[in-house]
Amino acid sequence: MSSREAKEKYMGIAVREAYRGVAGNAGGPFGAVIVKDGEVIARGHNRVVRAKDPTAHAEIVAIRRASKKLGRFDLSDCEIYSTCEPCPMCLAAILWAKIPRVYFGCTKEDAAKIGFADEAIDKALKGRKVGRRFRMVPMAREACLKLFALWQNKSNRVLY
Amino acid sequence: MSSREAKEKYMGIAVREAYRGVAGNAGGPFGAVIVKDGEVIARGHNRVVRAKDPTAHAEIVAIRRASKKLGRFDLSDCEIYSTCEPCPMCLAAILWAKIPRVYFGCTKEDAAKIGFADEAIDKALKGRKVGRRFRMVPMAREACLKLFALWQNKSNRVLY
Numbered sequence: 001m002s003s004r005e006a007k008e009k010y011m012g013i014a015v016r017e018a019y020r021g022v023a024g025n026a027g028g029p030f031g032a033v034i035v036k037d038g039e040v041i042a043r044g045h046n047r048v049v050r051a052k053d054p055t056a057h058a059e060i061v062a063i064r065r066a067s068k069k070l071g072r073f074d075l076s077d078c079e080i081y082s083t084c085e086p087c088p089m090c091l092a093a094i095l096w097a098k099i100p101r102v103y104f105g106c107t108k109e110d111a112a113k114i115g116f117a118d119e120a121i122d123k124a125l126k127g128r129k130v131g132r133r134f135r136m137v138p139m140a141r142e143a144c145l146k147l148f149a150l151w152q153n154k155s156n157r158v159l160y
Numbered sequence: 161m162s163s164r165e166a167k168e169k170y171m172g173i174a175v176r177e178a179y180r181g182v183a184g185n186a187g188g189p190f191g192a193v194i195v196k197d198g199e200v201i202a203r204g205h206n207r208v209v210r211a212k213d214p215t216a217h218a219e220i221v222a223i224r225r226a227s228k229k230l231g232r233f234d235l236s237d238c239e240i241y242s243t244c245e246p247c248p249m250c251l252a253a254i255l256w257a258k259i260p261r262v263y264f265g266c267t268k269e270d271a272a273k274i275g276f277a278d279e280a281i282d283k284a285l286k287g288r289k290v291g292r293r294f295r296m297v298p299m300a301r302e303a304c305l306k307l308f309a310l311w312q313n314k315s316n317r318v319l320y
Contacts, residue, residue, distance in 0.1 A: 022311055106304040107301070126285070
């Protein structure tokens with residue numbers, strides 16, 4: 001199978017995963033798969049509504065499953081296929097997981113058009129527009145810096 | 161108890177939660193609590209290393225627990241206290257959960273100083289700097305738009 005055919009196959013699996021989620025009323029129309037060495041090792045669809053979990057986006061579900069399967073938090077040898085351009089939460093999760101390549105179908109503008117907040121959250125994170133009610137309040141930095149100092153002096157700390 | 165004293169109490173619980181995580185080698189030095197109507201309804205510490213889950217940041221753990229406890233994905237009547245300014249993944253999760261107020265201790269620059277990627281990921285999401293190896297590739301948008309059309313025509317769809 002050519003590389004292009006393989007990519008279309010993986011995206012096809014992500015699309016079917018999304019249809020499954022919609023049919024089961026799990027959440028929004030989003031699916032994702034994670035591929036390692038030409039093999040689909042995890043798949044997921046949006047489960048925000050069914051799981052009552054605002055973090056249960058397709059990519060997050062797939063990343064958690066892939067990490068569990070491989071027994072590690074570093075997925076730098078994997079690729080992710082998503083039916084939609086990842087929202088900032090998922091994109092940051094992909095970066096934390098060190099996944100180097102993302103294939104995506106619809107854009108965040110497409111997601112905004114069907115009523116999802118992806119684009120608004122993206123703008124909020126870029127500091128261009130934050131909801132009137134939303135506030136971030138700094139406090140107790142000194143106490144928290146002590147915690148960081150303890151961490152820095154910990155000989156067996158694991159970075160991720 | 162005055163409002164200020166209450167806030168210090170909640171942040172103190174987040175700090176203790178972080179110390180617990182560090183002592184148990186669960187992950188980085190981060191803790192979070194979620195408060196509703198003056199009551200701590202969920203707490204969490206970073207568990208990336210122990211759970212082998214790159215998404216298991218303190219705020220994500222606390223949000224998942226609060227949502228489970230309340231049985232809903234909408235936490236707009238809650239506040240979150242975190243020992244550190246939330247990374248983009250957690251900040252976007254907070255926005256998806258509709259939590260209107262975030263109290264935080266250390267800054268993302270403080271986190272960068274002790275070796276965490278928060279600031280780098282923040283810059284990547286703002287389009288100012290993306291790692292050389294990281295690529296996002298659009299594909300199969302038409303097939304994915306069909307999925308969105310199905311969703312739009314679904315009478316019992318739930319937005320979040």
